[in-house]
Amino acid sequence: MERTIRWGIIGLGKIARKFADDLRLLPDAQLHAVASTSLNRAQEFASEYDAPHAYGRYEDIVHCPELDVVYVATPHVLHSESALLCLENGLPVLCEKPFAMNSGEARRMVAAARRNRVFLMEALWSRFIPAVDHALQLVSEGAIGSVHTVKSDFGFKLPFDPHSRIYDKALGGGSLLDIGIYPALLSLFVFGKPEAEDILAAATFTRTEVDESCAFTFQYPNNKLAIGHSTVAANTLVEACLYGTEGTIYLHPRWHHTQKLTVSKYDGRTEIKHDLDFPYEGWGYAFEAAHVMQCLRQQRLESDLIPLDFTLDLVETLDTIREKIGLAY
Numbered sequence: 001m002e003r004t005i006r007w008g009i010i011g012l013g014k015i016a017r018k019f020a021d022d023l024r025l026l027p028d029a030q031l032h033a034v035a036s037t038s039l040n041r042a043q044e045f046a047s048e049y050d051a052p053h054a055y056g057r058y059e060d061i062v063h064c065p066e067l068d069v070v071y072v073a074t075p076h077v078l079h080s081e082s083a084l085l086c087l088e089n090g091l092p093v094l095c096e097k098p099f100a101m102n103s104g105e106a107r108r109m110v111a112a113a114r115r116n117r118v119f120l121m122e123a124l125w126s127r128f129i130p131a132v133d134h135a136l137q138l139v140s141e142g143a144i145g146s147v148h149t150v151k152s153d154f155g156f157k158l159p160f161d162p163h164s165r166i167y168d169k170a171l172g173g174g175s176l177l178d179i180g181i182y183p184a185l186l187s188l189f190v191f192g193k194p195e196a197e198d199i200l201a202a203a204t205f206t207r208t209e210v211d212e213s214c215a216f217t218f219q220y221p222n223n224k225l226a227i228g229h230s231t232v233a234a235n236t237l238v239e240a241c242l243y244g245t246e247g248t249i250y251l252h253p254r255w256h257h258t259q260k261l262t263v264s265k266y267d268g269r270t271e272i273k274h275d276l277d278f279p280y281e282g283w284g285y286a287f288e289a290a291h292v293m294q295c296l297r298q299q300r301l302e303s304d305l306i307p308l309d310f311t312l313d314l315v316e317t318l319d320t321i322r323e324k325i326g327l328a329y
Contacts, residue, residue: 005293006032008067008091010058010082011074012045015096019071020049022286029289032068035061058082062089069296071123071289072096075165076172077329080105083120087112092119094292098177098318099311101329106315110308119295121303122311124185126256128287131278135242135249135261136189143263144244148222150190151243152183152255153229155213155236160206166232167208172329174210175230176203176321182256183228184321185314186240187218191226193313194218196320203325204233216321247271257284 036042039056046054069092099122100106113120201216213231240255247265
């Protein structure tokens with residue numbers, strides 16, 4: 001078996017707990033250290049997941065012995081600060097999405113990683129979900145011809161609470177950065193980064209001045225189009241379709257961590273459909289963790305599936321959407 005990779009986690013909210021759960025699925029991974037703004041919370045988390053080190057300040061984790069990589073799971077507005085703390089101390093980082101609040105922060109993070117020659121990747125876990133990965137492989141192989149339209153959504157009904165992270169502007173709230181990022185990233189996976197002038201966007205806002213719902217379209221050369229929608233005002237289908245000249249790939253709900261695809265091929269006016277199942281254990285975070293560990297063992301400084309230039313393109317695209325809907329943090 002490969003050498004065990006020792007993980008640290010900064011920020012111990014819900015997503016950190018899911019990530020820690022999934023690390024248990026990897027025999028060559030160990031949760032080694034956790035850091036919170038509360039020592040008591042860190043100690044309780046560490047005890048639950050058998051982590052030998054617990055810290056009551058984020059900055060203390062960089063002094064942890066034998067730590068291989070840190071997963072940054074802090075609130076959005078702290079991603080850049082937490083990642084830079086690790087990168088400047090030579091610690092590889094898997095940073096939860098959104099990577100940063102804006103492209104300026106993102107560029108500083110990437111520059112620090114490259115200057116210090118330390119691994120850095122945005123935690124876009126959907127890219128590593130087996131069904132999503134297979135869908136993208138089918139696209140690259142031309143299985144449905146030339147893809148001309150990508151359509152996806154992500155929405156859930158969340159009662160309004162001005163103190164909730166989602167509705168708190170000071171914490172980077174709103175639907176776009178929290179869940180609208182998923183339709184955006186799928187569009188970029190298939191078509192690449194759109195030009196700023198080819199992005200259209202509209203949004204509705206809460207009284208705390210964050211976007212409750214956001215819709216956008218990206219137009220590309222050769223009649224290609226991406227359509228995305230996010231909302232915290234309704235439980236949407238959370239599905240995605242990739243439409244090609246010779247067929248369609250349907251990513252079943254919830255598409256961003258789906259376990260099922262339906263591939264349809266056109267035969268005249270008739271569609272011939274094939275269902276493909278990709279079951280997995282856990283929440284789905286183990287796949288990105290395993291990829292990061294592979295990169296570290298191969299001494300890579302960035303991922304070949306989520307390269308840093310892709311992350312910069314994604315952050316800049318989100319910046320353009322925010323500019324067009326009038327959302328400034």
